[in-house]
Amino acid sequence: MNGDRYFIDSNVLLYRYDELNPVKRDHAKLWLAWLWENNRGALSWQVLQEFYWNALRKFRVPPEVARHRVQLMFEWKPPDVTIGLIERAWHWTDQAQVTFWDALIVAAAERTKCRYLLSEDFQTGRQFGYITVVNPFKTSPEQTH
Numbered sequence: 001m002n003g004d005r006y007f008i009d010s011n012v013l014l015y016r017y018d019e020l021n022p023v024k025r026d027h028a029k030l031w032l033a034w035l036w037e038n039n040r041g042a043l044s045w046q047v048l049q050e051f052y053w054n055a056l057r058k059f060r061v062p063p064e065v066a067r068h069r070v071q072l073m074f075e076w077k078p079p080d081v082t083i084g085l086i087e088r089a090w091h092w093t094d095q096a097q098v099t100f101w102d103a104l105i106v107a108a109a110e111r112t113k114c115r116y117l118l119s120e121d122f123q124t125g126r127q128f129g130y131i132t133v134v135n136p137f138k139t140s141p142e143q144t145h
Contacts, residue, residue, distance in 0.1 A: 003040075004040065004114075004115035004116060004144075005040050005041070005042050005112060005113055005114040005115060005116075006031075006035055006040050006041055006042065006114060006115070006116045006117075006118050006134075006144075007042045007043065007044075007105070007108065007109035007112060007114040007116065007117045007118065007131075008031075008032075008035070008041055008042070008043045008047065008118050009047060009105060009117065009118060009119035009120075009121060009122075010046075010047045010048075010050035010051045010054065011119060011120055011121060012028050012031055012032065012118050012119070012136050013028070013032075013043075013047070013051040013055075013069070013073070014028075014051060014054055014055060014058070014059060015027070015028040015137070016028040016029055016032060017055060017059040017061050018059060023137070024137050027136055027137045027140075028136065028137075030140065030141070031118060031136045031141060034141040035141075041076045042076050042077075042078075042108075042109070042112035042113075042114050043073060043076055043078055043108075043112075044078045044079060044104070044105065044108035044112075045078045045079075045080075045081060046081075046101070046104055046105065046108065047078070047105070047108075048070050048073055048074070048078060051066070051069070051070065051073075052066050052067070052070055055069070077112075078108070078112075079108055079111040079112055085104070085107050085108065085111060086104075086107075088103075088107035088110065088111075089103035089104040089106070089107040090103070091103075091107075092106045092107060092128060096128060098122075102121070102122065105117065105119070106128045106131065109128070109131050110128075110129065110131065114131060115130065115131065115132065116131065116132055116133075116134050116144055117131050117132070117133045117134065118134055118135075118136040119133060119134075119135070119136075120135050120136070120137055124138065124139075
């Protein structure tokens with residue numbers, strides 16, 4: 001087993017609470033359990049903020065549950081937002097023609113030295129330098145290593 005790290009987009013955290021989509025919910029739970037057990041997860045403040053807001057609004061997660069999840073996810077030590085992170089996001093905006101918000105995700109994945117970016121919002125298989133996008137709802141953890 002390799003030691004690659006996986007950057008988690010907010011949709012993985014959110015689908016864990018999606019009662020209307022049991023397939024995605026089960027994939028999200030599988031990935032999150034695997035990442036915790038293997039200490040391979042990473043995320044950013046942006047992801048935590050998006051998760052918290054959307055968990056409350058879209059999935060009606062009780063605030064205390066969403067707050068507890070954010071506190072747990074903090075153990076993956078999201079990188080601080082610095083001018084360097086923003087400048088790197090500008091690089092990806094220019095080079096990869098992605099939105100600034102997506103570029104911040106990529107820059108944070110780089111900063112946390114992730115090999116994979118788990119998201120359904122990016123094109124599966126797309127490369128950002130050494131980072132490869134993986135759709136966690138179509139791929140299991142065993143298929144990435």
